[in-house]
Amino acid sequence: MTQKLGPYQLLSRLGAGGFGVVHLALDPEGRTVAVKVLHPHVTADSGALARLAREVETMRLVGGPHVAEVLDASLDVAEPYLVTRYVQGRPLSAVPTPVAELRLLASGLADALLAMHEAGVVHRDLKPANVMMAEGEPVVIDFGIASALDSLSVTASGAVVGTPGYLAPEVLEGKESGMAADVFSFGATLAYAATGRQPYGQGPASAVAYRVVHHDADLEGAPDWLAPLLHECLAIDPAARPTAAQICARLGVEAVPRAHHASLPPAATALRSRPGETHDLETREWRPGQERHRPPVEESRARHRESVRRRWLIGSGLFVALLAAAARGPLPEVALFLLAAYALVAVIDAGVALLSRGLFRLFRTSRIIYDFAAMLGAVGLCLGLSTFFSTFTLALFAGTALVVGIVFLLSA
Known part of the structure; x- marks a missing residue:
């Protein structure tokens, strides 16, 4: 049974950290989001909140x-929570290392920084566990939360603000820290991905x-093109570390114009303001016709789902045609039924496309064309295969295809 929190339907628990429990949820428009419900010991600290x-x-x-x-937040309710884009994937800490596509990872992390x-915004807790790998691309999560909740009472309540081995020396020594601390964490995270080892070893937190x-x-094994940059990022002196812009320049990451916008759905509100409280920052809603440097997240997901649907349509059509061709000689009724x-x-499926709404309307025409093309293609392929191959050969092909399909599904 789903639980509702504000306008969001909580579907399942994704995990928990020092500051809260993360749930997969649906927003009022049915889109997947990640809702982080803050722990009671965090919400008890009024100053940190x-x-x-x-x-x-x-x-x-x-x-x-x-x-x-960050899409939404409600912090003056019984259960304060933050809402962010849901990233489907695995954390960098859980993928095989050294990472094969290291340049892609380095460029993505530099762009996020x-x-x-x-x-x-200062992340303050950048580490492999806070980098999600989604289809080979890194996505940084939980930025700004550790920095905002860095208070003695919250820390004493059990939330560790940061992870030794990825925290900069000035943070560990209690000195003033800023964006240079994130650069250190960036270097440590990338060093882990490049070598497959913790950059400062393992053991008790105090020893690390x-x-x-x-x-x-420990940067042994880091590639030559990356090792000098890692050395600079991991310098003890914050002033000796490069800036995020300099890192992007070194890695050849092109600067793109960023639309400072709030992706908040219309049915959900932004940060709930208390009476008499104002915000100097204007929330700007994107409207059709305005240019963006990349498609909206939901449109990208819809395109991905449509791509997967087409693959299944074509793959199942090929398999059905193969089975029908094998059965056409001895069992023509079975071939006709298939x-x-x-x-x-x-x-x-074509009928569903005609009645589709929302983002699926983008693929209505192409979806109908694919459906009828796949249907005619399956019939034509069946006739062609049964003409040129024997029943035994087709049956052998069909059995092999079935075994390969099952293995593929199990591995996926």
Whole structure:
């Protein structure tokens, strides 16, 4: 049974961290989002919560393909929560290392770092667990939360603000820290991805923290094109580290114009303001006709789902045609039944396309064309195969295709 929190339907628990429990949820328009419900010991700290409330509007300015945008927040309710874009994938800490597409990872992380720093947001807890790998692309999550909730009472209540080995030396020593601390965390995270080892080793947190402050990182095995940049990012002196813009320049990441926008659905509200409280930052809603440097997240997902649907349509058509061709000689009724069932499914799918609404209207015409092309193609392929191949050969092909399909499904 789903639980409702504000305008969001909570579907399932995704995980938990030092600051809250993350749920997969649906927004009022039926889109998937990630809802982080803050822990009671966090919400009990009124000072930290007020600071987070002030930071949320700034966090909502961070946009780009490599960050999980903050979409909504409600912090003055019984169960305060934050809403971000849902990223389907695995954290960098759970994927095989060294990472094969290291240049792609480095470029994506650099772009995310620049997006945060351009908006004036410091992540403060950048680490492999906070980098989601979605179809080979890195997406940074939980930015700004650790920085906003960095208070003695919250820390004492059990939430560790940051992870030794990825926290900059100045943070561990209690000194003033800023964006240079994120650069250090960027270097440590990328070093882990490049070598497959913790850059400052393992062991008790105190021992790791000591090595961060007093020793160099273990970068053995890092590729030559990356090692010099990692050395600079992991410098003990914050002033010696490059900026996010300099890192992007070194890695050849092209700067793109970022639309500082709020992706908040119309049915949901932005940060709930208390009576008499105003925000200087204007929330701008994107409308059709306005240019954006990339498609909206939901449109990208719809295109991906349509691509997957087409693959299944073509793959199932090939398999049905193969089975029908094998059965056409000894069992013509079975062959006719298989082709008729596939044609019926294709016609139903085309009918659904005609009645589709929302983003699916973008693919209405092409979807109908694909359905009828697949239906006719299956019939034509069946006739062609049965003409040129024997029943035994076709049956052998069909059995092989079935085994390969089952193995593929199990591996997926």
